[in-house]
Amino acid sequence: MTDPNLTQRGVPRPPPPSRWWRTRRRPGGKPPSQRSGARIPLALLLPAVVGIAFLVLPMVGLLIRAPWSELLLRLAEPEVGQALRLSLITATLATLVSMVFGIPIAWVLARSAVRGRSILRALVTVPLVLPPVVGGVALFLVLGRRGIVGAWLYDTFGFSLPFTTAAVVIAETFVAMPFLVISVEGALRAADARFEDAAATLGANGWSTFRRVTLPLVAPGIAAGAVLCWARALGEFGATITFAGNFPGTTQTMPLAVYLALQNDPEAAIVLSLVLLAVSLATLTLLRERWLTRS
């Protein structure tokens, strides 16, 4: 095979000015970035196909092995509904809590001139890379009945967090909030801060500017972050089982139920997984369309 970009000695030829990227380009055609039908190099195509198969096949497997005939019956089981309801409620609450605290964090990271912002950012995003189980242990040490804050809570109010539904929300928030923070911070950085200057010259103070200008401008970023955050919270397993336990009705969310079912009733696990997959896909497509029509 001869490579037209190499001379006979294998020395790279200086690229001809008009088609060095090695794609066919009709004269007067669209610029290369918009043109469809660019030839994909084999070295990229092959791994891409394998990678896509790797990502898609497990989902296909789930569909193939699903007990379709008794699906409705299985879904009608009260444990399934219970786990699903708990999952949806806790994930939504965790998302709301993440927004209440995460958006201000993102603003501080993107807009303020606080010293040590990069350290702050690193700290805030630790839960992204921290194994969730470790997060659960850490939460336990702080909020558990003998924990640093938990002991005080118990002594003062006689109230213990672990193994409650609140603990599920806390565990999910801990793991999912960084997704929202990162997403909103990115949106804030991309938004033109001069709109905020304009608002200031129109008499809007800091809070008013944030509420009336910044927030609407980054709303799509917040929506994206909230969806990511919600999806992550919905799938949370490690921190939840460590900090909140696995009690049907109060702390047993869908992922926990799937794991438990896999031990003694694999078909039930498949059904539950299918439900989670459907919920994930539905959210994704639903919001995708909304975003697309918006922009």
Next chain:
Amino acid sequence: MAQALSAGSPPNLPFGVPESAGSLHNQRFDLAADRVSLAAAFAVQRGSLPLEVDLTVEPGRVLVLLGPNGAGKSTVLRVLAGLLRPDAGRVVLGDLALDDAAAGKQVPPYDRPVGMVFQDYLLFPHLSTVDNVAFGLRSRRVPKAQARAAARGWLERVGLAEYQTAKPGSLSGGQAQRVAMARALVGSPQLLLLDEPLAALDARTKLEVRAELRRHLADYAGATVVVSHDPIDAMALADEVAVIEHGRVVQSGAPGEVARRPRTEYVARLIGLTLLAGTGEGTKVRLESGASVTVAEPSQGSVHVAIRPEAVAIYPTEPHGSPRNVWPARVASATPHGSAVRCDLDGPVPLTADLTATAFAELGLAPGSAVWATVKAHEVEVYDR
């Protein structure tokens, strides 16, 4: 503070927001604005550029800050608007000190009676034009219905009544400029700041919007500071021009004066004049290059010589005759300039000449052509340096 013309506005509303939108029509802006002057003398460090300015603008007057990109013009506006804190000096509007670096005092931007039009207008994309215009009134706690009504009045005044519900994204450049203008003026500010108000417009719209802007500025009773890099805009809008170069005002005065007698190379080039420094010796000026220029008015000592490009005539061979300056020259570059061709000439006296396209073609000129340049003595402006 002069209250004379603000009698019609209710005292409880900030900056004299009119009671009803109906009364806005056919009203001049000065019914609401207090007539106060701006006095600003401050220094601020922007990156490596130290900026130091001293400006005063009387109410009803328009000061245009003219200068090249990066000269610090916009920084001046940001300080005046309160978006940037000066390192030293004071900004005083009427008897209100907006900035006082020595006293560590700064009125935040949202508490200043200042309206600003930004370079690319920065209309809030998520709000309709009427809500954009009403924004400033809403910030100042004017009830929603009243703010909207006032905003509608303003949109009508700038000829955009039918665009109330339009989003800024659907407006043309000229329309956006007018909305931005209405948005800045709706709160009846005492100081109006315009950052390159015409730079974002195409050539045709620009003419139209410039004329309109002039009308608005003539109606506006407060002090106005405009930033521009375009000398034509500056001349058209200004009562007074201050030329900023390298963070300093190098020349200020009436636009005609600045145009006729530039003090720096930059100003001269901007206006299209050739500016030469020399020493007056009666009706001759000896240039630093050694060449001399014959002038009509006698002068002595350090002087500037300014020559308009239209005053330069070009001949293929050395001409003889009436008392005038004749220099050999070489065409360095030629660019279309309006209906003429503007030629930069190299030689003992560097010149800029405007030729008609016909003359340019008939002479068979091209970069490198050797020519003779002549200027009549009475066409040369000479003034002290």
